[in-house]
Amino acid sequence: MRLKPIAGIVLRQFYLMRGSPVRVLPMFAWVAIDIIVWGFMTRYLNSVSSGGINFVASLLGAVLLWDFFTRIMQGVTVGFLEDVWSRNFLNLFATPLAISEYLTGLVATSIATSLIGLVVMLVLATTVFGLSFFALGVMLIPFLLVLFLFGIALGILASAMVLRLGPASEWMVWPLPALLSPFAGVFYPLTTLPAWMQAVAHLLPPSYVFQDMRAIVTGQPYQLQGLWWGLALAVLELLLCAQLFVRVHRYAVRTGLLARYTAESIG
Amino acid sequence: MNDDAANERARPVVLAVEELCKSYGELRAVDHVSFSVHNREVVGLLGPNGAGKTTTINMVLGVLAPSSGGIRIAGVDLARERSRALARTNFAAVYATLPGNLTVAQNLRIFGLIYGVRALGRRVETLLHEFDLEGLRNTKCGVLSSGEQTRVALAKAMLNEPQLLLLDEPTASLDPSAAQLARARIRELATRGDCGILWTSHNMYEVQEVCDRVLFLSRGRILLAGDPKSLPREHGAGTLEELFINLAREPLSEAPAR
Numbered sequence: 001m002r003l004k005p006i007a008g009i010v011l012r013q014f015y016l017m018r019g020s021p022v023r024v025l026p027m028f029a030w031v032a033i034d035i036i037v038w039g040f041m042t043r044y045l046n047s048v049s050s051g052g053i054n055f056v057a058s059l060l061g062a063v064l065l066w067d068f069f070t071r072i073m074q075g076v077t078v079g080f081l082e083d084v085w086s087r088n089f090l091n092l093f094a095t096p097l098a099i100s101e102y103l104t105g106l107v108a109t110s111i112a113t114s115l116i117g118l119v120v121m122l123v124l125a126t127t128v129f130g131l132s133f134f135a136l137g138v139m140l141i142p143f144l145l146v147l148f149l150f151g152i153a154l155g156i157l158a159s160a161m162v163l164r165l166g167p168a169s170e171w172m173v174w175p176l177p178a179l180l181s182p183f184a185g186v187f188y189p190l191t192t193l194p195a196w197m198q199a200v201a202h203l204l205p206p207s208y209v210f211q212d213m214r215a216i217v218t219g220q221p222y223q224l225q226g227l228w229w230g231l232a233l234a235v236l237e238l239l240l241c242a243q244l245f246v247r248v249h250r251y252a253v254r255t256g257l258l259a260r261y262t263a264e265s266i267g
Numbered sequence: 268m269n270d271d272a273a274n275e276r277a278r279p280v281v282l283a284v285e286e287l288c289k290s291y292g293e294l295r296a297v298d299h300v301s302f303s304v305h306n307r308e309v310v311g312l313l314g315p316n317g318a319g320k321t322t323t324i325n326m327v328l329g330v331l332a333p334s335s336g337g338i339r340i341a342g343v344d345l346a347r348e349r350s351r352a353l354a355r356t357n358f359a360a361v362y363a364t365l366p367g368n369l370t371v372a373q374n375l376r377i378f379g380l381i382y383g384v385r386a387l388g389r390r391v392e393t394l395l396h397e398f399d400l401e402g403l404r405n406t407k408c409g410v411l412s413s414g415e416q417t418r419v420a421l422a423k424a425m426l427n428e429p430q431l432l433l434l435d436e437p438t439a440s441l442d443p444s445a446a447q448l449a450r451a452r453i454r455e456l457a458t459r460g461d462c463g464i465l466w467t468s469h470n471m472y473e474v475q476e477v478c479d480r481v482l483f484l485s486r487g488r489i490l491l492a493g494d495p496k497s498l499p500r501e502h503g504a505g506t507l508e509e510l511f512i513n514l515a516r517e518p519l520s521e522a523p524a525r
Contacts, residue, residue: 008380012366015373086366091423094328094358095381096350254332256291259325 001104005097009105010112013079017113027113028120031067035121038063039129057217060131062186062210064121069147069206070177071117075110076155077162077173084167089261093253099246106159107152114151136216142227143209149234150205154180156241160248163261185210205234278306279341281355281431281463282327287336289322289487296322298487299336304431304463309454311474311495312467314484315515320467323484324360324435327465329353341430354383357427359420360435367409371400371419374408375426382427394422398452414445421452432456432464438473446470450477471495471508481507483514490514
């Protein structure tokens, strides 16, 4: 992999954001609104609950981690969609750019944009609602790592879907995190779910993160083994999604889909 | 063989297309097409709509896989060493405008990085000057006129000083004056530069003015090849346009031999 082409992909996204406040605003506006809504919700729940449960740590912490994952996924997808919207595929893929360099560029962009969102969420949740996120200690690192890897995987999967099914399939991509959230047990233990949903949950790396996060904030023992399994799953699923993108790209080159990729011609 | 033809053949081949085929199910869009482009040569790829010109160009650009056959760009096999082969080429096409939400200079910088251009800042400045784009450097490409967009596309196509330049109807949306200037610029690139050009156009006047050699493509096959100035006479037509019309309407079985 060469650095210059990757820098080209990152620079393109940087120029787009620098010249457009409407692209910068969503990086922190929606996550900030989420933190505010859930912050007040947890305050209210704390005031009416009698069991001494700290909802700020369990619910608001879960919202923060889930939003981080969503931003990572959308960071990759939006970078890809920018090329769909500006009909840039022919210009890009008729160059020496390798698919791995293109995807690495999108991931690097996503890291930058989602870190901005993460900082805004942490500042709001800590200063306004008193969330002591660092109470998670060193476990915060593997939690973020698993969510980061799975967010990248889902972003690449979403991009492969749009490449294969056409620009109109964009509407199917945005709700993907919401579709997964009931299975991932963001706000409740997996034992709450019926058996078939638990089976699906065990294939989703975030479910291990939220299980352990709840254990830590409620002072219960957590299972490090489960988190390792989640990390291994995230790596495996990332590799599978990258492979899927490469296959879809090959299909698009073989069938002519890439050469005539426009909103009018497919989907 | 006269001296000009001998000189031309002595120049290195920058594009070698061998027995290229592309099928979509039963339809043969490109059918055993073979040709070459030499350094400092402008080759016109002509033919009616749907003849297979853009399909051929897309295969040379690596965005469409051939069903069979081979493509070598400056001696590098495109199928085996895609990145190395495409680093030696570039293109401009009327249907592949640069992202309209970025400025001229931003687009040139981004594609310069993607092509791995050395001393990029200097190269961008040179191209902005050469293509008379200095005043438009901070203008978004989406608001440029057709003529200006063509100049930007040509500047982008020259970023990596390609050995092979593919131009798919580069003057299609230009007024006669702007088209004449673009033709002169492209002709100059081929004359003084170190590249060969494959050019498609429906404008036969333009083809005669710019191209050293033309290939007539119809229903995916090359029907005729030769010098655009002498071909009409050799085939009993008054002009290149008349020859084009005759060939486009002729059944394949009755077409003249290559």
